[in-house]
Amino acid sequence: MEDQYIHLLFFVAFILLLLDCNSLDTISANQEIRDGKTTLVSEGEMFELGFFSPGKSKNRYMGIWYNKISYGTVVWVANRETPIADRSGMLKLNRQGNLVICSGGNPMVWSSNPVESMQGMKFGKDLVTGLQTIMTSWKSPDDPSVGVYSDIHDTNGYPQNLRFQGEVLIGRLGPWHGLGFSGFPLDKTNQIYSLDFVMNENEIYHIYKLKSSIAQRIILTWDGRTLTLQWIERIQDWIVYAESEVDNCDRFSLCGAYGICNINKHPPCSCMQGFEPRHPEEWEGSDWASGCKRKKPLTCGDGKGDGFLKIPGVKVPDTRRSWYNESMTLRECEIACKRNCFCTGYANLDIRNGGSGCLLWLDELLDTRVYDGDQDLYIRMAASELEGVVNSRSNFNKEKRTLIVVLITSSVVPLLFLVAYAFRKTKKRPHMKSQGKWYVYDEKNTSLQMEQLDDLQFFSLYEVARATDNFSVSNKIGQGGFGPVYKGVLKNGREIAVKRLSETSQQGLSEFYNEIKCIAKLQHRNLVKLLGYCVHENELILIYEYMTNKSLDWFLFDETRSLTLNWPQRLNIIHGIARGVLYLHQDSRLQIVHRDLKAGNILLDGDMNPKISDFGLARKFVGHDTTAKTKKVVGTYGYISPEYALQGHFSIKSDVFSFGVLMLEIICGQRIREFSHGDRYDNLLGHAWRLYKEGRTFELMSGSLQASCVVSEVLRSIHVALLCVQNHAEDRPTMLSVVLMLVGEGALPEPKQPAYFNEESCRELKILPSVAGCTITLLYAR
Structure with a gap:
C-alpha cells in the first residue's frame, strides 16, 4: 500500500464513514421510500439513502451515497444480487422491524437480517452467532453484484486476513503482532484514524475508527485493486491517498514451502538456510511453486534433538495450521515446539516490549518474505545442519571482531x-x-x-x-x-x-x-x-x-522538453517526492536524511512518476536523535540549508529546505543556481518572496503552464515552498505537515523571509564556513 502516506488496511468494510457519522433519519412503520420520489438524508446531511443506477446500467438498487460531497459516490448497496428493472421500487419498514424492498408484484426483493450488526465497523467473526464479515468487490463498475475478489478474516489457527480470487487464495495480510500486521508497514501515531485488534471468547475482529472529519474511504475495486481515497474539497474530487502496492512477493506462496521471498533480490525466491529446491530444474526456470525440502531430516524423538535457526525481520508464514498461546514466553515457546514433532517453527505473538506470547507452526512454512520489520521467525532444523550454520557464523563473527579492531585502529x-x-x-x-x-x-x-x-x-x-x-x-x-x-x-x-x-x-x-x-x-x-x-x-x-524518462532536470531545465511537463504532471511529481521524503523521515525503519535532494536526483519512470535516488550522502538516525553535526558539509549549492552550510548542523529539516527549493524550481522551470531577474540581486528564493509580499505570487509560474494550471494549486504550492525554505529550521514544517498542506484546503501559516534572500547573502556562504572550521564539498550531479 503506498506509499502511502498514512498506511490503511485493505480489508476495512465498505461503509467506513457511514458508521462514524450521524445516523440516517429514522423511518417509521408503514413509511415508504419510493424510487424517484423520496430519499432519506442523514441528520448531518453527509449521506443520502435512496434508489440509484450505477454507471451505464439501467437496473435500480437501494443504496447509500454521499450527499454534500461527491454526490453519487455509493458506499453501500442493499439489493446487490436482486436489481429492480424499473422505477417501481419501494423501501418499507415492516412490523417485525426489518427493512424490506418490494417492487411491483414482488413483495420482497430484499430484506435486512435482524441479527446483522455493523456497530463499531468490526471486520471479523462473531464466535457466538457465527456471523462473519466479508468484503467483496463489485462485478464491474456498472454491476454491484458480488465480484470475484473477496477479503476474509480467517480464524483457522491464529487469525489472519486472506484475499481470494474466486476460490483461489491469492494474497495474505500477516497476523496481528501487537503494533500492526506482520509484513505490513507500521502505522505511526496519527490524527486521522485508529486501528486495533480484539480477540476473546466471543469474537475476533479488527476495528477501524476515524478520529477526524476528513472524508476517507477504502474500496476493493472490481479488478482487485485496493485504494484508499480522500476527498479534497478544494478540487472537488477524490485523490488516491494510498494504494496497495503489489509486487511479486505479495503473491501467495510464490516461493513454495520453506521458500523465502526477497523483493530486493533477483530472482526474488530462495530456500531458507538448511533447505534446497525440491525440483531444481523448475527453479532454474523461475518456477518456484514446488518449494524447498530439507537437506537433512529432523531427528525428533531419537534423543539427539533438533535446534532452531533465527530468521530476523520477516513476514511470518501462513498461520492456518498453527497453534498459539498468549501468555507463554519465547523460551517456553521453543520448548513447546521442540516437544512436538510436527512443529516446524515458532515466533512471538506480540513484538511489543521485548516480545510475548507463542505462535507455533504445525505444517510446512508457506508465504514467508523478507521484510523490514521487527518480527523474528525461528525455524526447526536438524542439529547437525544447525551446527554447520552456527560454526560458520561463529567463524565469521571472530573474523569480524578482529577486523573491527584493525579498522578502528587505522580509522x-x-x-x-x-x-x-x-x-x-x-x-x-x-x-x-x-x-x-x-x-x-x-x-x-x-x-x-x-x-x-x-x-x-x-x-x-x-x-x-x-x-x-x-x-x-x-x-x-x-x-x-x-x-x-x-x-x-x-x-x-x-x-x-x-x-x-x-x-x-x-x-x-x-x-x-x-x-x-x-x-x-x-x-x-x-x-x-x-x-x-x-x-x-x-x-x-x-x-x-532502469527509469525510462531519465531524471527530472533532463526535462525541467531544457527549453524544449520542459514544454511537455504540464501542471498536473508537475504537481504529481511534487506530491510524489513529498511522499517519498516523508517515508524516509518517518515511516521507514531507519529515519533517513537524504542531504542531497535536487532535480538531478529525482528519476522518472515510464508514467512520469518520481523516484528519489542517490543516497550516497544520506545519514540515518536512531530513536529520537534527529539532529547531527559535521565538519564536512556536503551537498549541492543552492539546496543546502543555512544551519547546515554555516554550522554543520543537519536534520530532517535540512531535507525540508531542499524540498522547498526543488518545489520552486519545478513551478518556475529555472535552476536555482542559474536564476536571475532583471538588475536585482534576488535569487530564486528572494524573487519568490518579493512576489508573494507584493501579491503577485502567480507570476513565478513558468509561462508554459498557463493553459494547464489550476491557479489555486499553483498559489498553494508556492506558499508551502516558502514555508519550507524558512531561515530557521524550527520555523519549517515537517514533511508530514507538508504532505497534508499540499492536499488540504485549510488556511496556511504566514511564511517569513526565506534564507539566502539575495545573491549577496549567498556569497557570504563561501566565507563563513571556514570561520566555523567546516569544509564544504559541493557536488554538481548532471
Missing part, C-alpha cells in the same frame, strides 16, 4: 578485509584499468562480494560489462557526482541502470557503502529500487532499476 570504515583492500585500491586510482575495458568473454573474471550485504544481489564485473556492452559510450545515459550512468540489459532481458564510480569522482567507497546501507531495505513507490552491486579491484558499481 577506516568498518568493512571486511577484501572491501578495505578495494578501498586502498580506490584511493590510489592508478589508471582505472584503462577505464575498464573488460572482455565480456572472460567469464572467470572474478569480483569481490561483500559479506555484510547478503540481502542484496551481487553482480560480477563480467555480468555488468556484458549488460552494458563493455560500458559502451552509446549506452551512457547520464553523469552524476558519483560517476557515469549506463543503460544495460541483463541476460534475462531486464533493463538496468549501472552507476559506476569514476576516476575523478569526489565520492568514494564510503559513499558507495553508505548508499547500499541506506537504500537496500527501503521499499516505497517514490524511491528508486537498488537491485545490486559489484566490487572488483578499484571498480565500484551500483545496479538500479
